[in-house]
Amino acid sequence: MSTETSAASTAPAGDPKPHLLKNWLSLCGLVVLTGSIFSACLLFTLDAMAHFANPYLGILTYLVAPGFAVIGLGMTVVGVLLRRRKVNKNASRIPVVHIDFTRPRDRRMLTFFILGGLVFLLLSAVGSYQTYHYTESVQFCGQACHTVMKPELVTYQHGPHARVACTECHIGKGATWFVRSKLSGTYQLYAVTCNKYQRPVPTPIKNLRPAQETCEECHWPKKFVGNLERTYNYYMGDETNSPFTISLLMKVGGGDPTHGPVGGIHWHMNVGKRIEYMAADDTRQKIPWIRVVDSQGVVTEYRSKGFTNAVNPTAIRNMDCMDCHNRPAHKYQSPEDAVNLAMSLGHIDCSLPWIKTNAVYSLTKDYKGETEAMEGIATYLANKYPNEPRIRAAIDSVQQIYKDNFFPEMRASWKNYPDNIGHKNWPGCFRCHDGNHIASDGKATIKANDCNACHVILAQGVGAELAKMTPAGQTFKHLGGDYDSNCTDCHTGGP
Ligand code: HEC
Ligand code: HEC
Ligand code: HEC
Ligand code: HEC
Ligand code: HEC
Ligand code: HEC
Known part of the structure; x- marks a missing residue:
């Protein structure tokens, strides 16, 4: 703001420029504009310096702050236009804002204006900083868009990574992913507000950051894991509800020669070698082509029988x-x-006849929402077991299983989210x-029916039979009888 000289009052009517900004609307607009530019710069610097970037900050940096900037600019322009109209109308008598610092009123106005501006800037700084922290939190990622992210949040809270922030796996460190995640975060906000999001949220995530830059920040790929014992309890x-238990010794092994023998399941770790593949479908459940490049640069290409197509280099992962x-x-x-687990823990009483089948069936009926499911499960099981007090606990347990694993609003359940770690319910390995x-030299990858290649069946069955451990591995006793196809042809995880 400059002091107006009396000369200005005699300026020609055709050149009213010096006065046009001098109206309260434009001045406030300018303050808002400065504040939002300041906030945007601050947010940008904060995020760039932060250990882990986060996607939703983009909403603030690239949407909200510029939004305010536009409003500020708009106010300024409207102020100028209004003022010009007035000036043009009264061309003969241009009202002059006469600022004179010898007048106490003007001094007060200026002090008020400067102080107000400073407070505004301070508030935007504090506000930006607070919002920044909020958008980084698990609470924000999982709860701000409650329905959309509920399945991911609930399953996450039950997983081994419940204390790892969403952003550590989904974004990681560094500038390029920072900007990418900003853009996708901004798009997600649009999708949620405009109800454009897909149900269920599609998987796998396209362009998810490679594990080297997320998982491997915490898990060291050179670690030699060796063998791990895993026990599975089933009820027919x-x-x-005949029980059946199988104890597997998983040959996890390792992939780095300096920390243990290279081999086993973690042989696939990208330590000194590269394994690439191409999927034939979006969910990566069909893989017709694999290429292994070992530490000496020797390339082996495997193709599934009948796959003779050329390989599209951009589709290689x-x-x-x-x-x-x-x-x-x-x-x-x-x-x-889930029902097997609840039965093995005693939450569902195994002595209730047919409880395994009935519990699984009650979970997989088609429910519209969670409330309907809770009622449906309770009525179905209560009717099956009238005058049976033990069914109360079973109903509670089945309802809890539903709440933790089924999200009808988002159409999310095990059906839509393949788990690639094993091979029983999903093709996986x-x-x-x-x-x-088959490779060009006729060598094939490990065959599915080589049951002791990836794990050894240490023990199986029930009672005394289960107590017999065989370190060299037993032949699988399949209670479902003979089979000569993939497990997934019969086992789907549901009834
Ligand atoms: C331990 C790492 C990790 C953490 C922590 C994590 N995620 Fe994920 N998330 C993943 C992986 C891995 C996938 C599947 C990626 C794929 O297959 O493409 C995934 C998938 C998703 C998907 C896509 C749908 C799906 O299930 O495949 C969403 C949405 C998601 N996560 C949101 C979240 C939210 C919200 C949080 C925090 C509450 C979170 N994630 C925490 C690793 C993680
Ligand atoms: C911020 C650190 C961190 C990141 C990032 C992280 N993890 Fe973990 N992960 C852990 C910790 C800590 C545990 C051990 C949890 C426990 O046993 O209490 C763990 C456990 C695991 C386990 C063993 C789970 C089990 O059932 O015992 C697997 C497998 C795993 N992580 C895979 C991954 C993958 C894959 C990613 C990347 C998508 C990832 N982790 C990212 C910290 C991390
Ligand atoms: C070829 C598939 C495959 C790949 C690739 C793979 N893993 Fe594993 N991993 C397994 C299997 C199978 C197990 C055995 C445990 C199980 O069955 O849940 C396992 C076990 C683990 C465990 C648990 C070890 C423990 O002591 O409990 C961790 C942690 C882990 N993997 C991390 C990783 C990380 C990090 C990467 C990437 C650098 C990775 N894995 C790559 C298949 C794989
Ligand atoms: C993208 C394809 C692919 C997937 C998925 C995959 N593997 Fe492999 N795996 C290979 C290739 C290729 C080889 C090398 C050829 C061979 O030995 O079969 C291999 C080798 C192995 C080996 C032998 C390593 C050694 O000691 O030389 C084991 C064990 C193994 N895989 C287990 C698994 C398990 C368990 C899973 C599922 C959790 C799995 N693989 C998933 C491609 C894959
Ligand atoms: C390519 C490696 C590989 C081969 C070959 C293999 N398995 Fe597995 N199997 C796995 C892995 C990895 C898991 C662990 C899944 C998990 O973490 O829960 C598993 C899990 C299992 C389970 C427990 C499954 C569950 O989720 O309840 C059974 C049972 C099993 N395998 C039986 C067999 C039989 C029988 C064969 C031979 C026909 C066989 N496996 C061949 C890798 C393999
Ligand atoms: C031809 C169909 C078929 C194929 C293929 C098949 N199963 Fe089964 N399986 C069955 C039937 C039927 C049962 C009995 C289920 C019951 O009574 O609940 C069964 C039971 C089982 C059980 C015990 C209890 C249960 O319900 O989980 C395991 C473990 C099992 N199968 C693992 C496997 C594995 C691992 C493979 C692949 C290597 C496989 N099955 C392939 C049909 C099949």
Whole structure:
């Protein structure tokens, strides 16, 4: 603001420029404009300096702050226009804003204006900083868009990474992913507000940051894991819910020669070698082509029988942790698995006849929403077991399973989210290890029916039979009888 000289009052009417900005609307507009530019710069610097960037800050930096800037600019322009109209109308008598610092009123106005401006800037700084922290939190990612992210949030809270922030896996560090995530975060806001999002949220995430820059910030790929024991408890779908247990020694191994023998399941780690593949479908459930480039640069290409197409180089993906561990944080238990677990823990009484079948069935009926499901499960099971007090606890447990793993509003459940770690309910390892992928020298990948190649069946069955451990591995006793096809042809995780 400059002091007006009396000369200005005699300026020709055709050149009213010096006065046009001098109206309160334009001045406020300018303050808002400066404030928002200042906020945007601050947010941008904050985010650039932060350890982990986050996508939703983009909403503030690129939408809200510029939005305010536009409003500020608009106010300024409207102020100028209004003023010009007035000036033109009264061309003969231009009202002059006469600012004279010897007048106490003008001094007060100026002090008020400067102080007001400073407070506004301070508030936008504090506000930006607070909002910045909020958008980075799990609370924001998971709860701000409650319905949309509910399935991911709930499953995450039950997973082994419940204390790892969403942003550590989904964004990671660095500038390029920072900008990419900003743009996608901004798009997501649009999708949510305009109800344009897909149900269920599609998986896999296209262009998810490679595991080297997220998972491997915490998990060291050179670690030699060795063998891990895993026990699975099953209950058959018969009247007595016959139990069956299998104990597997997983040959996880490692991929780095300096920390243990290279081999086993973690042989696939990209330590000194590269495994690439091409998927034939969007969900990456069909893999007809694989290429292994070892540390000496020797290339081996595997093709599934009948696949003679040329390989599109842009469709090639580097295999990483997430091609097996694709559900480290959002695991939707299948009804079979969840009920087996609840029965083995005693939450559902195994002596209730047919309870396995009935519980699984009550979970997989088509419910419109969670409330309907809660009622449906309770009525179905209560009717099946009248005058049976033990069914109360079973109903509670089945309802809890539903709440934790089924999200009808988002159409999210185990059905839509393949788990690639095993091979029973989803193709998983057998996408490549079906014995059907052949290299040019005739060598095939590990065959699916080589049951002791990836794990050893240490023990199986019930009671005394289960107590017999066989370190060299047993032949699988399949209670479903003979089979000569992939597990997924019969097992889907549901009834
Ligand atoms: C331990 C790492 C990790 C954490 C922590 C994590 N996610 Fe994920 N998330 C993943 C992986 C891996 C995928 C599947 C990626 C794929 O297959 O493309 C995924 C997938 C998703 C998807 C796509 C739908 C799906 O299930 O495949 C959404 C949405 C999502 N996560 C949101 C979140 C939110 C919200 C949080 C925090 C509450 C979070 N994630 C925390 C690793 C993580
Ligand atoms: C910020 C650190 C961090 C990041 C990033 C992270 N993890 Fe983890 N992860 C952990 C911790 C800590 C545990 C151990 C949890 C426990 O056992 O209490 C763990 C456990 C695991 C386990 C063992 C789970 C189990 O059931 O015992 C797997 C598998 C795993 N992480 C895979 C991944 C994958 C895949 C990613 C990338 C998508 C990832 N992690 C990203 C910290 C992390
Ligand atoms: C070929 C598939 C595959 C790939 C690729 C893979 N893993 Fe694993 N990983 C497994 C299997 C199978 C297990 C055994 C545990 C199980 O079955 O849940 C396992 C076990 C683990 C465990 C648990 C170890 C423990 O002590 O409990 C961690 C952690 C882990 N993997 C992290 C990773 C990380 C990080 C990467 C990427 C650098 C990776 N894995 C790549 C298949 C894989
Ligand atoms: C993208 C394709 C692909 C997927 C998916 C895949 N593998 Fe492999 N795997 C290969 C290739 C190629 C080889 C090398 C040829 C061979 O030995 O079969 C291999 C080798 C192996 C080996 C032998 C490593 C050694 O000691 O030389 C084991 C064990 C193995 N895979 C287990 C698994 C398990 C378990 C899974 C699922 C969690 C899995 N693989 C998923 C492609 C894949
Ligand atoms: C390419 C490696 C590989 C081969 C070959 C393989 N498995 Fe597995 N299997 C796995 C992995 C990895 C898991 C662990 C999944 C998990 O983490 O829950 C598994 C899990 C299992 C389970 C428990 C599944 C569940 O989710 O309840 C059974 C049972 C099993 N395997 C049986 C077999 C039998 C029988 C064969 C031979 C016909 C076989 N496997 C061949 C890798 C393999
Ligand atoms: C031809 C169909 C078929 C194929 C293929 C098949 N199964 Fe089964 N399986 C069954 C039937 C039927 C049962 C009995 C289910 C019941 O009573 O609940 C069964 C039971 C089982 C059980 C015990 C309980 C349960 O319900 O989970 C396991 C574990 C199992 N199968 C694993 C496998 C594995 C691993 C493969 C692949 C290597 C496989 N099955 C392939 C039909 C099949």
